[in-house]
Amino acid sequence: MISRKPLKRVTMNEVAREANVSPAVAARALGGYGYVSETKRTQVEAAAARLGYRPNMIAKSMVTGRTRTIGIIGADISNPFFAGAVKGIADESRRHGFDTLLTNSDENTEIERDALRVLLAKRVDGLVVSPADVNDCDHLREAVQQGTPLVMLDRIAAGIQADSVVIDNVEASRRAIAGLITGGHRRIAMVTELGTQSDRKLLNQLDKPESADVTTLNTSGARLLGYLVAHRQAGLSPDPALIRPTDAYASASARQCTLELMALESPPTSIFTGDSVMTLGAFAAIQHLGISLPDQLAFMGFDDMDWMGLVKPSLSALRQPVYAMGAAAIELLMARLASPERPSEHRVFEVESILRDSTRNAWCCHN
Amino acid sequence: MISRKPLKRVTMNEVAREANVSPAVAARALGGYGYVSETKRTQVEAAAARLGYRPNMIAKSMVTGRTRTIGIIGADISNPFFAGAVKGIADESRRHGFDTLLTNSDENTEIERDALRVLLAKRVDGLVVSPADVNDCDHLREAVQQGTPLVMLDRIAAGIQADSVVIDNVEASRRAIAGLITGGHRRIAMVTELGTQSDRKLLNQLDKPESADVTTLNTSGARLLGYLVAHRQAGLSPDPALIRPTDAYASASARQCTLELMALESPPTSIFTGDSVMTLGAFAAIQHLGISLPDQLAFMGFDDMDWMGLVKPSLSALRQPVYAMGAAAIELLMARLASPERPSEHRVFEVESILRDSTRNAWCCHN
DNA sequence: TAGCGTTGTGATAGCGCTATCACATTTATT
DNA sequence: AATAAATGTGATAGCGCTATCACAACGCTA
Secondary structure (H helix, E strand, C coil), rough: CCCCCCCCCCHHHHHHHCCCCCCHHHHHHHHHCCCCCHHHHHHHHHHHHHHHHHHHHHHHHHHHCCCCEEEEEHHHHCHHHHHHHHHHHHHHHHHHHHHHHEEECCHHHHHHHHHHHHHHHCCCEEEEEECCCCCCHHHHHHHHHHHHHHHHHECCCCCCCCEEECCCHHHHHHHHHHHHHHHHCEEEEEECCCHHHHHHHHHCCCCHHHCCCCHHHHHEEEEEHHHHHHHHHCCCCHHHEEEECCCCCHHHHHHHHHHHHHHHCCCCCCEECCCHHHHHHHHHEEEEEECCCCCCCEEECCCCCCHHHHHCCCCCCECCCCHHHHHHHHHHHHHHCCCCCCCCCEECCCCEEEEEEEHHCCCCCCC | CCCCCCCCCCCHHHHHHCCCCCCHHHHHHHHHHCCCCCCHHHHHHHHHHCCCCCHHHHHHHHHHHCCEEEEEECCCCCCHHHHHHHHHHHHHHHHCCCCEEEEEECCCCHHHHHHHHHHHHHCCCCECCCCCCCCCCHHHHHHCCCCEEEEEEEEEEECCEEEEEECCCHHHHHHHHHHHHHHCCCCCEEEECCCCCHHHHHHCCCCCCHCCHHCCCCCCHHHHHHHHHHHHCCCCCCCCCCCCEEEEHHHHHHHHHHHHCCCCCCCCCEEEEECCCHHHHHHHHHHCCCCCCCCCCEEEEEECCHHHCCCCCCEEEEECHHHHHHHHHHHHHHHHHHHHCCCCCEEEEEEECCHHHHHCCCCCCCC
């Protein structure tokens, strides 16, 4: 039960009275607009300080229609990818005089819809969203249509007229796998979450990746597609037993999947993980089994973390410039706020291959 | 340049007209309060849906004086400690129907002051703050006095009438060091950031920790104090050469400090780090030098991370229940919103010692 | 029939500001 | 000196809602 009496705060009118000027003058002095004489400005400022006046953004937003606030809908702040991106978003927003309202969707479209409703009710000036499912985005489309600019981060939902900041997941993954294939690997396992229906559909068409519609795939689906394409291009047919979708408790599940993979009659000679959480679990399994990398198993994962250079052997990874991507999202948003009619822009960032010991002699640059 | 025309949005009045009811009825139907007949409620809801009506929280806050928003001032979201805490804060807030406005202080009091000003202007209903410097908190005190409830997380600023959620840094650190001493170590190094003046003052009184004023110490100062107390209690005099304050670029600096420590004529037999960022840098140095843990050097650090169990050898650490601490901060805030006059509550969480290979045979439980 | 509570509806003040007038005064230009 | 422009001030509408009235219509009891 919330107490009902909102506390009485000092208002501009009281400051005006204290300073013996009209409310209009006080407003101009405090708000920094229009004409005010130096004398009165000082009077007003002194009065404001004396009374402990705090401007009320709510009231200001009420009349201006702007809040100088950006809403963020991310999957999970405790995931390092988002933590880094959120930092970039927050810093860059601040630089432009905007604040950030943060929400978590937990990769759940229902929660996302809810979060969106709240952010729109709060009248944020713009949104940065990582859609939980790119195939279920009517709510996002409606927000854009009603006039709230939106930038998609990490994932692009088809059919939404909005800017985006992404990497080319298919190509990054394809290149990584192609490298392993060129390095001589033929049994490459992939451990990844496959949270959505459309991503899982890929499992039924392992040999015809070209028939998949990229625009309906989420991040991990796209990474799996890259895996399939690399195989296809090399004339190889992927073994379904080596593709392991994990379930919800991601890290633990990745560990379990990896244990099972290595227990196969014909285990993989190399393993590729869909993100850093998968990498954590898979590597835990590898340690547990005492498997030696890269001789017995080559290892490469999506998303680079500091610690990957410190484990033995060190782990190769595909690095996304997360902070820069977050900052870029805000740049695009600011550009759109300035000119709402500009054509939508899609910023594709480069993925860097960080080659460490876990792929030594196992990976060859492909192109 | 921001475009100036705020876009025209559907208001309650328009919904009322569309539904052929008075604005008051529409307000009650949409706001879910007071009497409305079933018939009219349905009419209004239909009209709202038809027009794509979105409630305006700003206007509502204007009259109610509440925003259902919690402001967070944290040091750095990309630091795993805060990322975890922020998750706890956000989740728990959401459970209570509150949203979170996130800001970063970068451990800088100036930025913190700024962030506070903005959050108060936005009329947040409450604050969760990790003060950058517990000795420079007049701005926080004023906020509390003006009536915005505030919970301090991770650090307590003296003389502020507010709730707090912390761990006992002195005791946790003292116990860890005492364990190393009992384990036979006499030359224990400490690598930690010492960002504030008051923390650095400790360096001038290594042998009389009891003369330090705990309430003026920040997190890392308190941890250093624990280190000193443990030595004192064991009748040992700490070697100043083994206490290494790092500077700004934390991880790299910790690496450098560790390299220098190990190059000493008489190097430490054990090393203790002030947080996970320090641990990362220190461990990188240890790997670089090829030092074997725990034989050549016992290792223990503050803050546990997933990867610490995966490096070779695995690293011992003091684990804080970060998520729970974030959630607890919101619990306290909600309790205070419900009864503003309740006495302030200080929640002290337990620190768990995660003993792994890096302290094998080097650490003995002390009490 | 009068008197009462219950249920539903409408009118409207006002939250704290900004923006826009109208107007007063000073300074510059012809 | 007359006019125009620049500079400063005050009054006030209104942003979209909620909360508070006043009141009407209805069924109930006495």
